[in-house]
Structure formats: structure tokens, C-alpha cells
Amino acid sequence: MEQVQKLHDQYVDVIDKALDNVPAARCFQEKTGVRKAYGAIGVGAVSVLLILFNIGAPLLVNLFGFGFAAYQSMNAIESPGKEDDAQWLTYWVIFGFFNVAEYFTGFILYWIPFFYVLKLAFLGWLMLPNTRGAEKLYHGSLKPFIQAKLNKVAAASPAPAAANPKQE
Template sequence: MNAVLSKLDPLITKFGLDNTDQIEILKGPCSKIGVRPAYVVFVFGSVALFSILFGIAARFLSTFISILYPAYRSIQAIETTGESDDKQWLTYWILFSIITLTDATIGFALEFIPFYHILKLALFVALFHPQVKGAEKLYDKFVHPLYLQYHEKIDKGFQKVQDKVKQQVNDRFQN
């Protein structure tokens, strides 16, 4: 079996999955069956991709993939010293939130686009892939300029809401 799976090594390297051999939760079970964790990730990823292509649980799988790997990498970023990976994952989650909010708002219309979930998954992979660093690029190009333009107004708006809530709570508990 390893002889067959070892033919996947060039693909695993090409797709940047070599580091998945370090995923602790996979090491134990994979050592028991005698395969690299990267093989398991590649096979499950391939099955998920084909399921998405054929429309089998496409929404669930694209959402699952766009959350699972980034969440794990975010935990790793928190647990390491240095801040370069922190920026990557914080910017990913900012863009994930924006895309998810947009999808929740107008996703019903977007679902009519052929292969919508594949395109959405490809976007998320481009955002989180360590070699592409799409999250940082999109953040720098779009989010950061908008933030600079509007953050003072947004901060004032949040402050007004916070002051109103405090006043309401104080009024409620003082009577």
C-alpha cells in the first residue's frame, strides 16, 4: 500500500501538504495503519473536492475546509512566538467574516452561479495557502484603505452604542 501511496509524494509536495505530517491528531492513527498523515489529508481532501465537484454536500464541505485548516493553523500561530503568522491568520479571519457575511446576505443569488461552492472554496484556499498569502494581499489592497477612511466614524458609532447601552443598564438597575 505504501508503494502506491508513495506515488502521491510529488503531488503532496506540489500542493504544500508536507507540513500536514506534523498534525498531532493524525500522527497516532496514521502510525498504527502505517501511512503518512499527508496521505490521509490528500485522500480526504481529494474525496471532498470530488464531492464538491459533483454537488454532494458542497456547501458543508466547502465551509468545513475553509474553517478546519485555518482554525488549526491559527492555534499554531497563537502557540508560537513571532508575529508573521499571526497577521496571516488574523487577516484570513477578517476576510472569512466578510465573505461569510456577504454569502449569508446574497448567497441565495450566488448559488445559481455554476460551481459556486468550488469557486468559493478556491477563494478560501487562495486566502489561506501559505505560498499565496491571498488574505494579506486582499487585506492590504481593499480592507486596509477602507479601514483608514472610515475607522474614526465607525469608532464613534460604536462608542455611541456603547454609551447608550451603559445608560440603559444604569437606568434599569438604579430604579
């Protein structure tokens, strides 16, 4: 039991440290006296339960997919390196592509059990810096697909007309 308590304390400390830069989390702790980590874990657990029971799931999942990514994108813009910029630009391409695809296939996706739980996990996989899912999906599938379509269009279009010689 002591090992479980140590592990719990270790993870709560990591979460608290990560939330030190979030003003809303600091305000929550000051006003309630509850550690920032517990507030974040509570909000996360309630959100996951709402998504699991499909109560406002489309909004919550898209808020996660947009909100966290927007926050990280703003951090990437302000950082001196360009590596994180490419990661988040790639994420936005994939996110936009799948949101458009979801719009047109929503009537089918509605019948997939736990679709929004799966979408939440998918978005998390796309975002995580250690999985780099967006980059893998972009380079492995989306980029070759789009390039193949562009090559077909280029092959089907007429060649540009040569300069007309002067007609006399």
C-alpha cells in the same frame, strides 16, 4: 515512467513528513497500514468530488475555511514570532466579511456554476503563506473601503460641542 515514479515518491514523502505532527494521520497509518499521505490524498479527493457535485458543499467548504485556519491560528498563537499572527488575524477578518456577504447574496450565488469549487479555491488562495491572499485583499480593497466609509461617517457627524462657558 521512472521519472514519474520518482516525482510521485518525492511528493508522497513530503506529504508524509508534513503529516508526522498530525495524531489522526499517525493513528490512521498504524491501524490501516496505509501511508498517511495516501489517506490524506484520498480524503482530499473525495472531498473535492463531493464539492464538485455539490453534495454537502457548503459544509465542506466552510469546514475547510474554518478548520485548517483554526489549526494554523492556534499554531501561530503558540509560535514566538508575530508575523504569522497578523496573517491569520487578517484571514479571519476577510473570512468573516465574505461569510456575512455570502449570507445576504446566497440566493444569487446559488446560480453560479461551481460556486463552491470557486469558493474553495478562493479560501485556499487566502490561506496560503506564499500567496498571502488575505493580506493582499485586506490592504488592497477592504481596508480602503472601510476607511472611506468611516471618513464619511466622521464628516457627517456633528462636531463635538465645546465646553460650555459658565452661565451666570
